[in-house]
Amino acid sequence: MDQRLSRRRRFVERIRHARHPLTGWRRWAVISGQAVVGFVALFAVVNLVLSLSTFRGEQPVERTMQELQVLWFSPVDGRPMSPSAFSAVHGRDLGRDPDSATIHAFLEEEAEDGVFLLDQVMIDRILALNGRIDARAIPSGVYVGAHALGPDDPPFVPVTKFLAHYLLFPRHAYVLVVPEEGQAVVLSASQNAKFDIREHPDRLSARIERWAPGAYDFPSSGQALHEMTRVTNDPVEVAGALELLTRTQAELEARGLRYGLLAPNSNTVIGCLLEGADAISQERRSSILLALRAPGFGAACD
Secondary structure (H helix, E strand, C coil): CHHHHHHHHHHHHHHHCCCCCCCHHHHHHHHHHHHHHHHHHHHHHHHHHHHHHCCCCCCHHHHHHHHHHHHHHCCCCCCCCCCCHHHHHHHHHHCCCCCHHHHHHHHHHHHHHCCEEEEHHHHHHHHHHHCCCECCCCCCEEEEEEEECCCCCCCCHHHHHHHHHHHCCCEEEEEEEECCCCECEEEEEEEHHHHCCCCCCCEEEEEEEECCCCCCCCCCCCCCEEEEEEEECCHHHHHHHHHHHHHHHHHHHHHCCECCCCCCCHHHHHHHHHHHCCCCCHHHHCCHHHHHHCCCCCCCCC
8 A cells, every 4th residue: 555655646746746848839839729629629518518407307317318319310410310300209109200290290299398499300301202302291480599609511510410419518509380381491590601692791680491401500410419498389370470570681681790600690690589579587698508508699679
């Protein structure tokens, strides 16, 4: 025992009195690099803890397993989904070959429970059944969706697909409207450059489009997991949602705001839209957890 303590003491002393092999600016460059790496590692660990401990529902282990399965099976854009993907991810709840009515009932129950996942595997099945996203499979309502930030195209898609989903806690938010009749539409906000608009590329703008393959916020191999919250399923409010989104889009275009990394950004637009519709209070919108999860969500709407 004494010998082991003596070895440990000698090892500690050797580290304490070790001389750095570099001197001058090279030494400080290495120290600065080590500090940056340490900060990034700490940031990743904190976000991993947040990702695995918040918004996890009543069965966090099962949800994490589902997320990992979806991320594993989600193909790069342009490649087909594995034939075994749906059975592996949703087979226990829905069987191997569910119809639209079965999926609708399942998602209705999920929406009633609170935040739920709408993943690329499920969307692929709905498209195979109906050819588009509408109320036949997804219950009619107004939803707030959120997905991880990052690239969707190879070779960088794994950054979003795996690392960003757990290590980069911030999310991009959008509004999805599923009417009783017709195709689902989405309002998404970002800088003009994200929408391939060359004039004033740094300005904040919004787009309303069908929620279909190719749409900015459609689940893809990089954004394979979308966390959905239903704001309302009242038929009157759902019917008026498109008019509200159109008005929001016009007001945003008229203001000519510059996009900000923290605010104003896409999350700010969604947060202000929800507050203006009395779907969320200003206090709730500005909560610390939401501020971490969706930076800019609680920023001022002036």
